[in-house]
Amino acid sequence: MRNIFIFTLLISAVFCSAFQVDTFGPVADDFSCANLDQMPASFGIRINNQEKLSLWENGVWNSYSYFVNPGLTIRGTCMLNADTMLVAMGDLTYSDGIYNFDVNTHTWQLNNWSMVPNFVKSNPYNQLYYVGERDGLFYSADGYSWSMISSLGSNECNSIAWYNNNVITNNGQIVYYSTDNGVSWQQSSISNLRSFRFSDNGVLYAIMDVLSDSDGLWLSNDFGANWTNILYTSALSCIGPIYNDSVTLGWRESYADSCFVGMLNSSGEVTFFNHPALNAPVKQMDNFPYINTPSFYVLNSSGCFYVTSFLVGTEDPVIPEIPPAKISAFPNPAISYADIYLTKTGPEPCELNIYNLKGQKVRNLKVTKTLKEQTLSWDLKDNHSSPISAGMYLLILQDTKGNCLAKTKLAVFK
DSSP: OHHHHHHHHHHTTEEOOSOEEEEESOOOSEEEEEEOSSSSOEEEEEETTEEEEEEEETTEEEEEOSSSTTOOOEEEEEESSSSEEEEEEOSSSTTOEEEEEETTTOOEEEEEEOSSOOEEEEETTTTEEEEEETTEEEEESSSSSOEEOGGGOSSOOOOEEEETTEEEEEETTEEEEESSTTSSOEEOSOOSOEEEEEOTTSOEEEEEOSSSTTOEEEEESSTTSSOEEEEEOSOEEEEEEEETTEEEEEEEEEETTTEEEEEEOTTSOEEEOOOGGGOSOEEEEEEOTTSSSSOEEEEETTEEEEEEOTTTTSOOTTSOSSOSEEEEEESSSBSSOEEEEEEESSOOOEEEEEEETTSOEEEEEEEOTTOSEEEEEEOSBOTTSOBOOSEEEEEEEEETTOOEEEEEEEEEOO
16 A cells, blocks of 8 residues: 555645646547557547547548458557558457558558557657567568567567667566667666656656556656656556656546546646546547647547646746747648748847658748748748648748747648
Protein backbone atom coordinates (compact mmCIF):
# COMPACT_ATOMS: atom_id res chain seq x y z
CA MET A 1 0.00 0.00 0.00
CA ARG A 2 3.02 2.31 0.08
CA ASN A 3 2.49 3.61 -3.43
CA ILE A 4 -1.17 4.55 -2.94
CA PHE A 5 -0.49 6.33 0.37
CA ILE A 6 2.29 8.50 -1.05
CA PHE A 7 0.21 9.30 -4.11
CA THR A 8 -2.74 10.46 -2.00
CA LEU A 9 -0.42 12.67 0.03
CA LEU A 10 0.97 14.34 -3.09
CA ILE A 11 -2.20 15.13 -5.00
CA SER A 12 -3.96 16.98 -2.17
CA ALA A 13 -7.22 16.68 -4.19
CA VAL A 14 -6.26 19.50 -6.58
CA PHE A 15 -8.53 19.93 -9.60
CA CYS A 16 -8.00 22.03 -12.70
CA SER A 17 -10.88 24.42 -13.28
CA ALA A 18 -9.51 26.43 -16.22
CA PHE A 19 -9.56 24.10 -19.20
CA GLN A 20 -11.71 23.20 -22.19
CA VAL A 21 -12.45 19.78 -23.68
CA ASP A 22 -13.57 19.26 -27.30
CA THR A 23 -14.20 16.18 -29.42
CA PHE A 24 -12.20 15.16 -32.46
CA GLY A 25 -12.48 12.04 -34.57
CA PRO A 26 -15.05 9.59 -35.92
CA VAL A 27 -18.06 8.15 -34.14
CA ALA A 28 -17.35 4.57 -33.07
CA ASP A 29 -18.14 1.97 -30.42
CA ASP A 30 -14.51 1.73 -29.30
CA PHE A 31 -11.08 3.12 -30.14
CA SER A 32 -7.75 1.27 -30.15
CA CYS A 33 -5.17 3.84 -31.37
CA ALA A 34 -4.72 7.25 -32.98
CA ASN A 35 -2.15 8.94 -35.20
CA LEU A 36 -2.71 12.68 -35.61
CA ASP A 37 0.91 13.58 -36.40
CA GLN A 38 0.72 12.40 -40.01
CA MET A 39 -1.72 12.99 -42.82
CA PRO A 40 -4.25 11.62 -43.25
CA ALA A 41 -5.09 11.51 -39.55
CA SER A 42 -6.05 7.96 -38.61
CA PHE A 43 -7.75 5.95 -35.88
CA GLY A 44 -8.18 2.29 -35.13
CA ILE A 45 -11.87 1.87 -34.28
CA ARG A 46 -14.58 -0.71 -33.77
CA ILE A 47 -18.10 -0.32 -35.20
CA ASN A 48 -20.75 -3.04 -34.84
CA ASN A 49 -18.10 -5.55 -33.79
CA GLN A 50 -15.99 -4.77 -36.89
CA GLU A 51 -12.43 -3.49 -36.54
CA LYS A 52 -11.79 -0.65 -38.99
CA LEU A 53 -9.22 1.92 -40.05
CA SER A 54 -10.73 5.41 -39.97
CA LEU A 55 -9.14 8.24 -42.02
CA TRP A 56 -9.82 11.97 -42.22
CA GLU A 57 -10.35 12.57 -45.95
CA ASN A 58 -11.63 15.83 -47.45
CA GLY A 59 -13.25 16.87 -44.20
CA VAL A 60 -14.99 13.51 -43.64
CA TRP A 61 -14.15 10.46 -41.54
CA ASN A 62 -14.16 7.38 -43.76
CA SER A 63 -13.66 3.84 -42.44
CA TYR A 64 -12.09 0.81 -44.12
CA SER A 65 -11.67 -2.83 -43.11
CA TYR A 66 -9.51 -5.61 -44.50
CA PHE A 67 -10.92 -8.59 -42.67
CA VAL A 68 -14.50 -9.75 -42.26
CA ASN A 69 -16.10 -9.52 -38.81
CA PRO A 70 -14.71 -9.07 -36.31
CA GLY A 71 -11.34 -8.42 -37.96
CA LEU A 72 -8.08 -7.65 -36.18
CA THR A 73 -7.43 -4.86 -33.70
CA ILE A 74 -5.52 -1.98 -35.30
CA ARG A 75 -2.62 -1.20 -32.96
CA GLY A 76 -0.77 1.52 -34.84
CA THR A 77 -0.30 3.34 -38.15
CA CYS A 78 2.61 5.08 -39.84
CA MET A 79 3.00 6.66 -43.27
CA LEU A 80 5.51 4.83 -45.44
CA ASN A 81 5.27 7.45 -48.18
CA ALA A 82 2.71 9.91 -49.52
CA ASP A 83 0.55 7.07 -50.89
CA THR A 84 1.01 4.18 -48.46
CA MET A 85 0.15 3.79 -44.81
CA LEU A 86 1.64 1.00 -42.70
CA VAL A 87 -1.04 -0.53 -40.47
CA ALA A 88 -0.16 -2.82 -37.55
CA MET A 89 -2.93 -5.33 -36.79
CA GLY A 90 -3.05 -8.31 -34.52
CA ASP A 91 -4.90 -10.38 -31.93
CA LEU A 92 -2.63 -13.44 -31.66
CA THR A 93 -3.81 -15.00 -34.92
CA TYR A 94 -2.06 -16.33 -38.00
CA SER A 95 -3.19 -13.19 -39.85
CA ASP A 96 -1.36 -10.79 -37.52
CA GLY A 97 1.06 -8.47 -39.26
CA ILE A 98 1.91 -5.19 -40.93
CA TYR A 99 -0.30 -4.29 -43.87
CA ASN A 100 0.05 -1.62 -46.55
CA PHE A 101 -2.99 0.56 -47.11
CA ASP A 102 -3.08 2.68 -50.27
CA VAL A 103 -4.65 6.00 -49.23
CA ASN A 104 -5.61 6.77 -52.83
CA THR A 105 -7.18 3.50 -53.98
CA HIS A 106 -8.15 2.29 -50.47
CA THR A 107 -6.73 -1.15 -51.14
CA TRP A 108 -4.80 -3.44 -48.82
CA GLN A 109 -1.67 -5.55 -49.26
CA LEU A 110 0.26 -7.69 -46.80
CA ASN A 111 3.63 -6.18 -45.91
CA ASN A 112 5.02 -8.61 -43.31
CA TRP A 113 3.75 -11.22 -40.87
CA SER A 114 4.21 -9.98 -37.31
CA MET A 115 2.73 -11.63 -34.23
CA VAL A 116 0.67 -9.18 -32.15
CA PRO A 117 2.45 -5.98 -33.29
CA ASN A 118 2.19 -3.30 -30.60
CA PHE A 119 3.34 -0.40 -32.77
CA VAL A 120 4.76 0.61 -36.12
CA LYS A 121 6.75 3.86 -36.13
CA SER A 122 9.34 5.77 -38.15
CA ASN A 123 12.40 7.33 -36.53
CA PRO A 124 13.25 10.64 -38.26
CA TYR A 125 16.79 10.67 -36.81
CA ASN A 126 18.05 7.41 -38.32
CA GLN A 127 15.43 7.02 -41.10
CA LEU A 128 14.43 3.56 -39.86
CA TYR A 129 11.02 2.00 -39.33
CA TYR A 130 10.36 -0.02 -36.18
CA VAL A 131 7.83 -2.66 -35.21
CA GLY A 132 7.58 -3.90 -31.64
CA GLU A 133 5.76 -7.20 -31.29
CA ARG A 134 5.44 -10.36 -29.21
CA ASP A 135 8.85 -11.72 -30.20
CA GLY A 136 11.00 -8.57 -30.06
CA LEU A 137 11.91 -5.37 -31.89
CA PHE A 138 12.22 -5.34 -35.68
CA TYR A 139 13.56 -2.62 -37.96
CA SER A 140 13.54 -1.79 -41.65
CA ALA A 141 15.33 0.77 -43.79
CA ASP A 142 12.70 0.71 -46.54
CA GLY A 143 9.53 -0.35 -44.73
CA TYR A 144 9.41 -3.67 -46.58
CA SER A 145 12.40 -5.82 -45.53
CA TRP A 146 12.36 -6.38 -41.77
CA SER A 147 15.11 -7.68 -39.47
CA MET A 148 14.97 -8.56 -35.81
CA ILE A 149 17.38 -6.84 -33.40
CA SER A 150 18.47 -10.16 -31.95
CA SER A 151 20.85 -8.63 -29.39
CA LEU A 152 17.84 -7.33 -27.46
CA GLY A 153 16.21 -10.73 -27.08
CA SER A 154 12.95 -12.26 -28.25
CA ASN A 155 10.46 -11.10 -25.62
CA GLU A 156 7.59 -8.68 -26.12
CA CYS A 157 8.50 -5.14 -27.14
CA ASN A 158 5.74 -2.62 -26.52
CA SER A 159 7.53 0.75 -26.18
CA ILE A 160 10.08 2.85 -28.03
CA ALA A 161 11.10 6.52 -28.11
CA TRP A 162 13.94 8.64 -29.49
CA TYR A 163 15.68 11.97 -29.09
CA ASN A 164 18.45 12.94 -31.53
CA ASN A 165 20.86 9.96 -31.49
CA ASN A 166 19.27 8.38 -28.41
CA VAL A 167 16.80 5.48 -28.58
CA ILE A 168 15.07 3.72 -25.68
CA THR A 169 13.04 0.50 -25.84
CA ASN A 170 12.06 -2.56 -23.82
CA ASN A 171 12.30 -6.29 -24.43
CA GLY A 172 10.18 -8.08 -21.91
CA GLN A 173 11.16 -6.72 -18.50
CA ILE A 174 14.55 -5.45 -19.65
CA VAL A 175 15.09 -1.84 -20.73
CA TYR A 176 17.70 -1.09 -23.40
CA TYR A 177 19.05 2.27 -24.53
CA SER A 178 21.25 3.38 -27.42
CA THR A 179 23.26 6.57 -27.82
CA ASP A 180 24.23 5.94 -31.46
CA ASN A 181 20.85 5.74 -33.22
CA GLY A 182 20.35 2.06 -32.48
CA VAL A 183 23.70 0.78 -33.77
CA SER A 184 24.63 -0.58 -30.32
CA TRP A 185 22.58 -1.12 -27.17
CA GLN A 186 23.19 -1.10 -23.42
CA GLN A 187 21.03 -2.47 -20.63
CA SER A 188 19.51 0.11 -18.30
CA SER A 189 19.95 0.05 -14.53
CA ILE A 190 16.25 -0.69 -13.97
CA SER A 191 13.65 -3.04 -15.44
CA ASN A 192 9.88 -3.08 -15.97
CA LEU A 193 9.63 0.37 -17.59
CA ARG A 194 7.50 1.21 -20.65
CA SER A 195 5.65 4.10 -22.34
CA PHE A 196 8.88 6.06 -22.80
CA ARG A 197 8.66 9.75 -23.65
CA PHE A 198 11.34 12.42 -24.11
CA SER A 199 10.76 16.07 -23.30
CA ASP A 200 11.90 18.75 -25.75
CA ASN A 201 15.19 19.12 -23.86
CA GLY A 202 15.96 15.40 -23.66
CA VAL A 203 14.62 14.50 -20.21
CA LEU A 204 13.23 10.97 -20.40
CA TYR A 205 10.12 9.71 -18.60
CA ALA A 206 8.68 6.20 -18.28
CA ILE A 207 6.01 4.23 -16.45
CA MET A 208 6.31 1.24 -14.14
CA ASP A 209 3.06 -0.66 -13.69
CA VAL A 210 3.72 -4.18 -12.40
CA LEU A 211 1.69 -4.13 -9.16
CA SER A 212 4.75 -3.33 -7.04
CA ASP A 213 5.69 -0.68 -4.48
CA SER A 214 7.84 0.92 -7.20
CA ASP A 215 4.97 1.55 -9.59
CA GLY A 216 4.66 5.09 -10.88
CA LEU A 217 6.45 7.70 -12.99
CA TRP A 218 10.22 7.48 -13.44
CA LEU A 219 12.73 10.00 -14.81
CA SER A 220 16.14 9.71 -16.46
CA ASN A 221 18.56 12.58 -17.12
CA ASP A 222 21.08 10.41 -19.01
CA PHE A 223 18.89 9.03 -21.83
CA GLY A 224 17.89 5.84 -20.01
CA ALA A 225 21.04 4.67 -18.25
CA ASN A 226 19.83 5.56 -14.73
CA TRP A 227 16.42 6.33 -13.31
CA THR A 228 14.71 8.08 -10.39
CA ASN A 229 11.12 7.70 -9.26
CA ILE A 230 9.29 11.05 -9.15
CA LEU A 231 5.74 9.85 -8.44
CA TYR A 232 4.57 6.67 -6.76
CA THR A 233 1.16 5.65 -8.09
CA SER A 234 -0.53 2.53 -9.38
CA ALA A 235 -2.44 2.03 -12.64
CA LEU A 236 -0.60 4.73 -14.62
CA SER A 237 -1.26 3.97 -18.29
CA CYS A 238 0.44 6.63 -20.43
CA ILE A 239 2.50 9.82 -20.52
CA GLY A 240 1.32 12.80 -22.52
CA PRO A 241 2.98 16.06 -23.59
CA ILE A 242 5.38 17.84 -21.24
CA TYR A 243 5.04 21.58 -20.65
CA ASN A 244 8.25 22.90 -19.12
CA ASP A 245 8.55 20.55 -16.10
CA SER A 246 4.85 19.60 -15.94
CA VAL A 247 3.93 16.16 -17.27
CA THR A 248 0.44 15.18 -18.41
CA LEU A 249 -0.51 11.68 -17.27
CA GLY A 250 -3.27 9.15 -17.88
CA TRP A 251 -4.48 6.32 -15.67
CA ARG A 252 -6.23 3.04 -16.44
CA GLU A 253 -8.00 3.18 -13.09
CA SER A 254 -9.55 6.27 -11.58
CA TYR A 255 -8.17 8.34 -8.73
CA ALA A 256 -9.35 11.53 -7.04
CA ASP A 257 -13.11 11.39 -7.54
CA SER A 258 -13.10 9.26 -10.71
CA CYS A 259 -10.46 11.29 -12.57
CA PHE A 260 -8.23 9.59 -15.14
CA VAL A 261 -6.19 12.55 -16.49
CA GLY A 262 -3.83 14.79 -14.52
CA MET A 263 -0.71 16.93 -14.69
CA LEU A 264 2.31 16.51 -12.41
CA ASN A 265 4.28 19.70 -11.74
CA SER A 266 7.90 20.09 -10.61
CA SER A 267 6.80 20.32 -6.97
CA GLY A 268 5.30 16.82 -7.04
CA GLU A 269 1.69 18.01 -7.08
CA VAL A 270 -0.87 16.44 -9.42
CA THR A 271 -3.69 18.58 -10.78
CA PHE A 272 -6.59 16.58 -12.19
CA PHE A 273 -8.80 17.35 -15.18
CA ASN A 274 -12.28 16.52 -13.96
CA HIS A 275 -14.54 16.26 -17.01
CA PRO A 276 -17.14 13.64 -18.01
CA ALA A 277 -15.51 13.00 -21.40
CA LEU A 278 -12.15 12.29 -19.74
CA ASN A 279 -13.45 10.07 -16.97
CA ALA A 280 -12.58 6.74 -18.57
CA PRO A 281 -9.42 4.59 -18.75
CA VAL A 282 -6.83 6.37 -20.90
CA LYS A 283 -5.36 4.49 -23.86
CA GLN A 284 -3.21 7.17 -25.49
CA MET A 285 -2.17 10.82 -25.02
CA ASP A 286 -0.18 13.13 -27.27
CA ASN A 287 0.06 16.64 -28.68
CA PHE A 288 -3.00 17.83 -30.54
CA PRO A 289 -1.40 19.30 -33.68
CA TYR A 290 -4.25 21.21 -35.28
CA ILE A 291 -4.36 24.35 -33.14
CA ASN A 292 -1.69 26.88 -32.24
CA THR A 293 -2.06 27.00 -28.46
CA PRO A 294 -0.76 24.37 -25.98
CA SER A 295 -3.07 21.37 -26.26
CA PHE A 296 -3.10 17.61 -25.95
CA TYR A 297 -5.52 14.85 -26.85
CA VAL A 298 -6.78 11.97 -24.75
CA LEU A 299 -7.90 8.70 -26.35
CA ASN A 300 -10.21 6.46 -24.36
CA SER A 301 -12.94 3.96 -25.21
CA SER A 302 -15.44 6.80 -25.73
CA GLY A 303 -13.41 8.72 -28.29
CA CYS A 304 -10.70 11.30 -28.82
CA PHE A 305 -10.89 14.54 -26.83
CA TYR A 306 -8.48 17.45 -26.97
CA VAL A 307 -7.80 19.70 -24.00
CA THR A 308 -6.99 23.41 -24.27
CA SER A 309 -6.83 26.54 -22.09
CA PHE A 310 -5.35 24.61 -19.17
CA LEU A 311 -2.37 26.99 -18.82
CA VAL A 312 -4.51 30.13 -18.48
CA GLY A 313 -3.48 32.13 -15.43
CA THR A 314 -0.24 30.21 -14.91
CA GLU A 315 3.32 30.90 -15.94
CA ASP A 316 4.19 28.99 -19.06
CA PRO A 317 7.84 29.35 -20.10
CA VAL A 318 7.02 27.64 -23.39
CA ILE A 319 5.26 30.82 -24.55
CA PRO A 320 7.28 34.07 -24.26
CA GLU A 321 5.55 36.86 -22.37
CA ILE A 322 6.40 39.37 -25.12
CA PRO A 323 7.04 37.41 -28.33
CA PRO A 324 8.83 39.22 -31.18
CA ALA A 325 6.06 38.09 -33.48
CA LYS A 326 2.90 36.03 -33.64
CA ILE A 327 1.63 33.82 -36.42
CA SER A 328 -1.58 31.92 -37.04
CA ALA A 329 -3.32 30.33 -40.00
CA PHE A 330 -6.93 29.86 -41.04
CA PRO A 331 -8.54 27.59 -41.98
CA ASN A 332 -6.54 24.93 -40.18
CA PRO A 333 -6.74 22.27 -41.53
CA ALA A 334 -6.59 23.85 -44.99
CA ILE A 335 -7.96 22.30 -48.18
CA SER A 336 -7.57 24.85 -51.00
CA TYR A 337 -5.96 27.91 -49.39
CA ALA A 338 -4.73 29.33 -46.09
CA ASP A 339 -4.64 32.90 -44.81
CA ILE A 340 -1.61 33.48 -42.60
CA TYR A 341 -1.88 36.24 -40.01
CA LEU A 342 1.31 37.94 -38.80
CA THR A 343 1.95 40.40 -36.00
CA LYS A 344 5.44 41.88 -35.48
CA THR A 345 6.74 44.06 -32.67
CA GLY A 346 9.65 45.46 -34.71
CA PRO A 347 10.32 46.78 -38.24
CA GLU A 348 13.06 44.28 -39.13
CA PRO A 349 12.75 42.55 -42.54
CA CYS A 350 11.36 39.03 -42.35
CA GLU A 351 10.47 36.10 -44.54
CA LEU A 352 7.85 33.44 -44.03
CA ASN A 353 9.30 30.03 -44.84
CA ILE A 354 7.14 26.94 -45.11
CA TYR A 355 8.66 23.51 -44.51
CA ASN A 356 7.38 19.96 -44.70
CA LEU A 357 8.06 17.52 -41.87
CA LYS A 358 11.24 16.32 -43.61
CA GLY A 359 12.68 19.82 -43.14
CA GLN A 360 12.48 20.66 -46.84
CA LYS A 361 11.49 24.23 -47.71
CA VAL A 362 8.49 24.15 -50.01
CA ARG A 363 7.59 27.84 -50.17
CA ASN A 364 8.79 31.24 -49.03
CA LEU A 365 6.61 34.34 -48.82
CA LYS A 366 7.87 37.91 -48.51
CA VAL A 367 6.76 39.96 -45.52
CA THR A 368 6.31 43.72 -45.75
CA LYS A 369 8.77 45.04 -43.19
CA THR A 370 6.95 48.30 -42.52
CA LEU A 371 3.69 46.63 -41.51
CA LYS A 372 3.30 45.33 -37.99
CA GLU A 373 0.11 43.44 -38.86
CA GLN A 374 -0.52 41.78 -42.17
CA THR A 375 -2.18 38.82 -43.84
CA LEU A 376 -0.52 36.58 -46.40
CA SER A 377 -2.59 34.30 -48.59
CA TRP A 378 -1.08 30.94 -49.53
CA ASP A 379 -2.51 28.94 -52.39
CA LEU A 380 -0.99 25.68 -51.06
CA LYS A 381 1.53 25.57 -53.88
CA ASP A 382 5.30 25.29 -53.68
CA ASN A 383 7.88 27.65 -55.10
CA HIS A 384 7.50 25.95 -58.50
CA SER A 385 3.72 26.59 -58.55
CA SER A 386 2.97 22.90 -58.04
CA PRO A 387 0.25 21.90 -55.53
CA ILE A 388 1.69 20.50 -52.33
CA SER A 389 0.63 17.11 -51.00
CA ALA A 390 -1.54 16.56 -47.95
CA GLY A 391 0.33 16.58 -44.68
CA MET A 392 1.60 18.70 -41.83
CA TYR A 393 3.63 21.84 -42.58
CA LEU A 394 5.66 24.20 -40.42
CA LEU A 395 5.18 27.93 -40.96
CA ILE A 396 8.22 29.78 -39.62
CA LEU A 397 8.72 33.54 -39.59
CA GLN A 398 12.46 34.20 -39.77
CA ASP A 399 14.63 37.31 -39.79
CA THR A 400 17.52 37.90 -42.21
CA LYS A 401 19.88 35.94 -39.93
CA GLY A 402 17.62 32.90 -39.95
CA ASN A 403 16.41 33.37 -36.39
CA CYS A 404 12.92 32.08 -35.68
CA LEU A 405 10.58 34.87 -34.59
CA ALA A 406 7.38 32.81 -34.57
CA LYS A 407 6.13 29.49 -35.86
CA THR A 408 3.00 27.41 -36.12
CA LYS A 409 1.74 24.20 -37.72
CA LEU A 410 -0.70 23.92 -40.59
CA ALA A 411 -2.44 20.73 -41.61
CA VAL A 412 -3.24 20.40 -45.30
CA PHE A 413 -5.98 18.02 -46.44
CA LYS A 414 -6.59 17.03 -50.03
